[in-house]
Amino acid sequence: MNTESFDFIIAGGGTAGIALASRLSEVEHHTVLVLEAGLDHSDDPRVKIPAFYSALFGTDMDWGFKTVAQPQLKGRSLSLNQGKALGGSSVINAQVYVPPTKAILNAWAELGNVGWDWNTMGPYYTKTLTSPDTPNDLRKALGIDGWWADEMDTSGPVQLSYPGNPSHPIRQLWAETFKIKRWFMSSRVWADASVGAFSNLASVDPVSRERCHAAKAYYAPIRDRQNLQVLLNAPVDKILFADGEAQPKAIGVQYYHEGEMKTVNARKEVIICAGALQSPKLLELSGIGNAEILKQHNIEVIKDLPGVGENLQDHLVCDMTFAAVDELETVDALARQEPKALEQAMLRFTQHHDGPLTSSGIITYAYLPIMDFLEDSGLAQLARLISENRLAAGSLPENSKARKYYELVENMLLDSNKPSAAYLSAIGQNPLGSDPETGEPAPPQPGNHLTIATVLAQPLSRGTVHIVSKDLKEAPEIDPKYLSHPLDVEVFAQHVMYLKSIAKSPPLSNVLKQPLQAYPPLAHLSDLGATKRYLRSRTISMWHPAGTCSMLPEQTGGVVDSSLRVYGVSNLRVVDASIVPLLPPGNLQSTIYAVAERAADLIKEAHETKA
Structure with a gap:
């Protein structure tokens, strides 16, 4: 293979980038190069074992981004953990695999993106996955008797399972609790997602019970393809453009590798897949972005595109932890790092592929409107x-x-048929939560716990991410402006207040100690004002940044069109979370895979007569 020139150069081998490379290289005459800043950590036990995801934060697999101080969150700077590895954030996330809703994808189309509605995108979501084969005797325990799980005819790369113990009682109790409330998602979730509760899937292989991330799902089976080359520890410095063109034309990239600055040419396209926090950074370093910002850093303006780095949106999550009965199986002993519990869990995982290490602890979900406003x-x-x-x-x-x-x-x-929040349950205390009174990490508590959390599904607050210098090594300035829109505060507070209502509802309440014992102490909420104070102290990011190279019309701040081509520049696209114009209600993982699948088809179609 000619190592100096490729048809397609993909800057970033994360969740979207490596999936896209796999699909583009299916065409034998297409040569594809992936440049990834991180390494391949697929063999690292911390990656393989689902329960160890939080142990990866702050390691060399994590970019370690932090926001600027957030005034509406008591001046706190929040961590935004993003994967620095082949496979990107799919290597370090909590593995939750949930669908979008029809309403959200149809809203993408309403924002001006033809071909991105539910009818078009739905098949791309199911194309990504293989659903688990669930025995009939487990369906009731999983809370899925009577609906979708085994009706999906799927054979995609991402192997899914129900995380942890499939017979864990919380699943059935969660389902029965919401059935009583008439808010159970009884239809096929991936074919008709709207509102209601369900047992979530996870990107965990049902046989090995190991994490199934993008590098394992999309790259490992095809890594010997002669037309695909993946270069690791190779951060891209900037995009190169042709001289003398009326419209800027991307012709390659400049990157670092083995201590040297190198260049490589793209015969067809350069595709940026660096994620919502770094794709705008790479565009700005290359001269594409707000001209005023570029001039501040003495960067030549290739294309004045003010939308670059704007429209940053993210999911906030706020939780309460409730003391559970002693007989409930939880992962609290692991959170406390009790030696005997860790030893037993490791034996179960290595010898039998089961036990508490097979899950991040998140096992049920619900998409809900504001219940008290119905x-x-x-x-x-x-x-x-x-x-x-x-x-x-x-x-x-x-x-x-x-x-x-x-x-x-x-x-x-x-x-009422459209959710404004997502809810989840986790079998154990939150290992990432801070004490609202001190702002410091909360020490693990004795006993068993069930955590119930809510996620603000559709924040109106919008932030920014921009470069602070011309130096590739410097992290961008990230300011999500969390809760800066006053309606976000009102809506989020209503959902946080509902957490205790869920905990009080039978039969879920049967496995919680009575009277309810909520943790941290400030979770004993008395009114809406107390709730707002609590959420400002307790809320953290779900690490779902998106929208910073939005797929929108250029005149309303868009960066890419509905074919993901950068406005005003030829041979250049963006394919990752940064193009998402409006967040789905739950975790982003399934959406990023679907975006990559859709992008692959768009790119193949664009070049089918140009081989």
Whole structure:
């Protein structure tokens, strides 16, 4: 293979990048080069063992990004753990694999993206995965008797399973609790996702019970393809452009490898897959972005594209931990690092491929509206909140975009069939939570626990990520502006207040100690004001940054079009979480794989007559 010139150069071998490379290299005459800043950690036991995901944070597999101080979160700077490895964040995440909703993908289309609605994208989600074969005697225990799990005809690369012990009682109790409330997702989740509770899947192989990340799923089976080359420890410095072109044309990249600066040419396209925090950084370092920002750092302006690095959105999560009965199986002993528990868990994992190490601990999910606002008085109160926080009319493009986002979120808030939050349960205390009173990591507590958390599904707050210098090694400045939109605070507080309502509801309440013992102490919420104070102290990121190279019309702040081509530049695309114009309600993993699958087809179609 000619190592100096390739048809396609992919900058970033993360979740999207390595999946895209696998699909593009299916065409034998396409030569593909992947440049990945990290290494291949597929053989690391901490990667393989699902329960050890948090042990990877702060290691050489984690970029270790942090936000600037967030005024609405008591001045805290939050960690944004992002994978620095072949496979990207799929190597260090909590493995949760959940669908989007119909409403969200249809909203993508409403924002101006033809071909990105539910009908088009739904098949790409199922193309990514292989669903588990679930024995009939386990279906009731899993809370999935009567619906979708075994009805999906799937054979995708990502091997899925129900994490942990499939007979764990929380699954059935969660299902029965929400069935009583008439909020159970009884249809096929991946074919008709809307609102309700369900048992979540995880990217954990059902046989080996090891993490199934992008490098393992998409790359390992085809790593010997002669037309695909993956270069590790090779961060891309900037994109190269042709001289004398009327429109900028990407012709290659400059990158570091083995202590040297090198260049490589792209005959067809350069594709950026560096993630929501680094794709805008690479564009800016290459001269594509807001001209004022580029000039501040003495970077030649190739294309003035103000949307680069804007529209940053992320999921916030707030939790409460409840003392559970002694007989409930949890991972609390592992959180306390009790030697005997760790030894037994390792033996079960290595000898029998089961036990508590086969899961991150998250086993159930629910997509819900604001439950306390479903009656007439609540709807009236919600309508008032929406009206009071609506953006004043204005003619600027950013105002037009903000109003459109607000209209979409308003529609979702007022429609009981569309979720404004995701809820999850985890069998154990939260190892990542901080004490709201001190701001320091909370020490592990004695006893067994069940954690119930809620995620703000559709934040209106938008932040930024921009370079701070021309130096590739310097992290960008990340300012998500969490909870800067006042409606986010109101909606999130309502969902946080509902956490205790779930814990009080039978039969789930049967496995919690009575009266309820909530932790941390400030979780004993008395009113809405106390709830807001609690969430500002306790909330952390779900590590789902997105939107910083949004797929939107250029006049409303977009960076890429509906074919993921960068506006005003030829032969250049972006394919990763940065293009997502509106977050799905749950974890991003399934969406990023689906985006990569869709992008592969778009790129193949664009070049089918140009071989």
